[in-house]
Amino acid sequence: MKNFILSALLVIAATTLKAQPKVYFTKDISPEALVKIYKALGKEATGRVAVKISTGEAGGHNYLKPTLIRSLVDEVNGTIVECNTAYPGKRNTTEAHWQTIHEHGFDSIAAVDIMDEYGDIRIPIRDKKHMKYNIVGGHLANYDFMVNLAHFKGHAMGGFGGVLKNQSIGVASSKGKAYIHTAGATRSPEELWNNLPAQDHFLESMAASAQAVADYFGGNIIYINVMNNMSVDCDCDSHPADPQLKDMGILASLDPVALDQACLDKVFNHKGTLGDDEKPLIERINRQHGTYITEYAEKIGLGSRKYIIVDIDK
Numbered sequence: 001m002k003n004f005i006l007s008a009l010l011v012i013a014a015t016t017l018k019a020q021p022k023v024y025f026t027k028d029i030s031p032e033a034l035v036k037i038y039k040a041l042g043k044e045a046t047g048r049v050a051v052k053i054s055t056g057e058a059g060g061h062n063y064l065k066p067t068l069i070r071s072l073v074d075e076v077n078g079t080i081v082e083c084n085t086a087y088p089g090k091r092n093t094t095e096a097h098w099q100t101i102h103e104h105g106f107d108s109i110a111a112v113d114i115m116d117e118y119g120d121i122r123i124p125i126r127d128k129k130h131m132k133y134n135i136v137g138g139h140l141a142n143y144d145f146m147v148n149l150a151h152f153k154g155h156a157m158g159g160f161g162g163v164l165k166n167q168s169i170g171v172a173s174s175k176g177k178a179y180i181h182t183a184g185a186t187r188s189p190e191e192l193w194n195n196l197p198a199q200d201h202f203l204e205s206m207a208a209s210a211q212a213v214a215d216y217f218g219g220n221i222i223y224i225n226v227m228n229n230m231s232v233d234c235d236c237d238s239h240p241a242d243p244q245l246k247d248m249g250i251l252a253s254l255d256p257v258a259l260d261q262a263c264l265d266k267v268f269n270h271k272g273t274l275g276d277d278e279k280p281l282i283e284r285i286n287r288q289h290g291t292y293i294t295e296y297a298e299k300i301g302l303g304s305r306k307y308i309i310v311d312i313d314k
Contacts, residue, residue, distance in 0.1 A: 021255035023262040023307045029228050029247055031071035037252045038072055038147075040312050041222050047144030050113075051078035052170055054151060058090035058100045059238030062229035064151045070109040076147055080112045083137040083170065086177035086189035089238060115139035120173035123216050127208035127300045130183040130201055134212035135176030145220040146213075148256070152225040152263045153243075154232035154281050157181070158206065159290020161234050162260040163223040164297060168209040180205045199289055200296075207297040210256065214302060223259045224252040227266065232284040246276040257303025261294045 024040045026033050038045075051073050056063025073080060084097050091097040094117045106112050115137025122133040123140075150166035158165055169177055175187040183197035183205045196202070214221060227248040233240035248266055253259040264285070270278040285291060298305050 019304075020306050020308050021253055021258040021304055022310050023251055023253045023255075023258050024310045024312050025249055025251050025262075026312050027249040028313065029068070029226060029250055031068055033250055034069065034072040034224070034226075035075050037224065037250050037312060038075065038222065040310070041252055041254060043222055043254060045076035045078065045145045045147055045222065047220075048142060049076045049078040049145045049147060050081040050140070050143040051076065051110075051147045051149055052081050052166055053106075053149050054166065054170060054235045055082050055091065055097070055101050055106055056104055056235040057238045058103065060235055060240055062151070062153060062231050062240055062243070063104070063235040064149065064226055066105040066109045068226075069149060072147070072149070073110045078110065078147060079143075080106055080110050081115050081137070081139070081143070082112070083116045083172060083177075084114060084174045085236065086174045086181065086192055087236075089236075092174065092189070113139050113142075115171075116173035120175055123212055125208055125212040126215060127204075127211060129208065130197075130205045131179060131208060132184065134209045135173050135179050135187065136171050136213065137173050140171065140216070146217055146222075148221055148223045150223075150225050151229070151235055152227045153230045153234060154284040155234040155288070155290070156237070157288065158203065158293065159285040159288030160264070160281070162225050162263055163256045164210045164260050164293055165206060167213045167221075167256065168206040171213050172209060176209075180209050200292055203289065203293045204296050207293050207300060207302060210297065211300060211302040214256070221256075222252065222254060223256045224250065225259055225263050226250050227263060230267075230281055232280050241280075244277040244280050245270070245272075253307070255303040255307070257294050257297045257305055258307035261305045262307055262309065264291055264294065
């Protein structure tokens with residue numbers, strides 16, 4: 001009887017372990033490491049490939065630099081894609097955004113596409129708790145595969161930004177950003193700040209819109225988070241606070257929830273030393289209940305918060 005129970009437990013454990021997504025990790029933050037971790041995922045980017053990044057607000061300096069990402073963009077023969085913002089700045093109009101893209105050097109390394117330059121489209125959304133659909137840049141329809149290449153850092157409204165934010169707010173058009181930020185109350189960027197919802201409703205809307213993009217591509221997405229220059233402020237901030245937490249590495253997965261959760265766990269489990277302080281970022285995340293997005297994303301079936309770390313440096 002004991003042997004039967006032990007065998008059953010081993011089968012259950014093996015099944016659970018097998019079901020957990022892998023999150024690949026390297027301490028190296030370099031062009032070569034980005035290509036290496038992409039290849040470790042074992043999923044080739046094929047067809048017309050969109051590489052979704054944040055081009056960074058003018059004046060900011062923590063965004064992923066063209067020199068870092070160029071080799072990966074070349075490897076997948078990708079087009080760098082972005083959408084206009086929904087707040088005043090240097091990326092809220094197509095003209096201003098192109099200028100920022102040029103100043104930051106992205107158009108010197110690859111083709112760049114502002115996906116909502118000529119309008120947007122609506123795509124279906126599975127979780128209709130707050131929104132009836134997702135509004136994304138119209139050029140999303142031009143791509144077969146997405147490399148979601150995110151800079152993991154803090155965020156004034158979401159607490160933190162990783163691949164879930166990059167796939168929700170980042171892929172949304174200017175109108176779509178307003179729609180997500182207001183949890184479905186308005187599509188007007190001008191009315192955004194007058195219609196801010198309960199914080200958890202905003203986070204739920206981000207998770208739901210990220211899931212809509214995942215469904216749209218039918219699994220043809222890979223996810224990468226670069227944990228460097230981790231300010232408490234987003235790359236959408238033109239005057240971000242200086243990072244107080246040292247760079248940690250690059251993580252990648254086929255599961256966006258597992259990936260963002262693994263990055264959160266690295267920050268929350270970090271034991272700081274002089275000049276390497278995780279507390280400001282943790283305080284920012286907690287202030288905005290930021291960890292809730294992975295909880296809700298798991299709840300609606302976007303991914304799993306349980307994962308297995310695979311260290312590709314070993």
